[in-house]
Amino acid sequence: MRMYAACPACKTVYPITADQLRMAGGRVRCGNCHTVFDATAALFDDPQQALEFAEQQLSAVSQEIDDLVDRALDEVPATDADEPVEDSRIEADAVEPDAETQADVPDRYAPVASAIPEAVQTDQPVSREQKEPTADLVDIAIGRPGAGPGADRDTYAAPVSAEFVSAASASEQTGEAHAAALMFDTGTDGARTSWGAIAAALFLTVLLLGQYVWAERYRLSAIPAFRPYLETACSVLGCDLPLRHETARLEIIEREIRNHPNVNDALLVNATFINRADFAQSYPVFEVAFSDVSGTPVAVRRFLPDEYLKEVDPSRGMAPGQQTRVMLEIIDPGNRAVSFQFDFL
Numbered sequence: 001m002r003m004y005a006a007c008p009a010c011k012t013v014y015p016i017t018a019d020q021l022r023m024a025g026g027r028v029r030c031g032n033c034h035t036v037f038d039a040t041a042a043l044f045d046d047p048q049q050a051l052e053f054a055e056q057q058l059s060a061v062s063q064e065i066d067d068l069v070d071r072a073l074d075e076v077p078a079t080d081a082d083e084p085v086e087d088s089r090i091e092a093d094a095v096e097p098d099a100e101t102q103a104d105v106p107d108r109y110a111p112v113a114s115a116i117p118e119a120v121q122t123d124q125p126v127s128r129e130q131k132e133p134t135a136d137l138v139d140i141a142i143g144r145p146g147a148g149p150g151a152d153r154d155t156y157a158a159p160v161s162a163e164f165v166s167a168a169s170a171s172e173q174t175g176e177a178h179a180a181a182l183m184f185d186t187g188t189d190g191a192r193t194s195w196g197a198i199a200a201a202l203f204l205t206v207l208l209l210g211q212y213v214w215a216e217r218y219r220l221s222a223i224p225a226f227r228p229y230l231e232t233a234c235s236v237l238g239c240d241l242p243l244r245h246e247t248a249r250l251e252i253i254e255r256e257i258r259n260h261p262n263v264n265d266a267l268l269v270n271a272t273f274i275n276r277a278d279f280a281q282s283y284p285v286f287e288v289a290f291s292d293v294s295g296t297p298v299a300v301r302r303f304l305p306d307e308y309l310k311e312v313d314p315s316r317g318m319a320p321g322q323q324t325r326v327m328l329e330i331i332d333p334g335n336r337a338v339s340f341q342f343d344f345l
Helices: 018-024 047-074 087-095 099-103 107-113 116-120 168-182 186-215 227-237
Strands: 002-006 013-017 027-030 036-038 155-157 250-259 266-275 286-291 297-303 323-331 339-344
Touching (some): 002 047, 013 047, 018 027, 250 339, 286 323, 297 323
Antiparallel strands (some): 002 013, 286 297, 286 339
């Protein structure tokens, strides 16, 4: 619910909500004359009532100040007629009442009293000219030392249009504009929320990408472009990668197939290959293929590293430049096989 309060010093009317009063402890700083006043004592549903109340307050305070000045002047010591009274003494006595006199001024009028002398010294009517609110008018003391529920803090307010009496619709429009000025800068909160959503989306994207790379690290490690990055990541995370496997870097330097000297219908296969790569790689699957005269395959046999390695641990892989000797016993494919071929898979 929106209510209205008028500055007791300059009679400028402000739209104020209960939440704003609660945050500022009921204290409001006038955006026109910067006077701080207690808005909880002068809240009205109608801006005209707020203005009339402020005028009554201003008249009452002015009367109280006049009475105080008269009392102070009455207390000035009497002097002889031959001895003129200095103006400076009269001004000092009039402007600076004693402590007892000052105590008579209600606390809620203290900030108003400080603004009255300027208004009394001129016959010009108090201006109600509308001023456009700016961002620096809103000064709710959130985050300041001592700020909290009930803390001594005030709220800058922006004035309602002076034409609210004759144009109700204009008052509503102006009230909406200044109510926005009294509130927090929601654009900042929206921007902060947007950046938070972007950061959360990026985090989730990186997390999903990391899970994919972790699950597919063995397959991705076979791609030369990805291998260095995966090795760096695993050195930090402590994960393992399979040895590289490039059969094109393997070269057979010796080969031989002959009849087995001790077993009938069997062949003895001998071969030696070397790792020409500059990195260690896993042992390949060794394939022996037999073909007939036309080149049609007659028989094919494949051997895993555990089958053709005798005293070598296959998991350690082949170091760069390492030679590996293979000796296998296979069944003779028959007279149709006239040629053979070794290959690595």
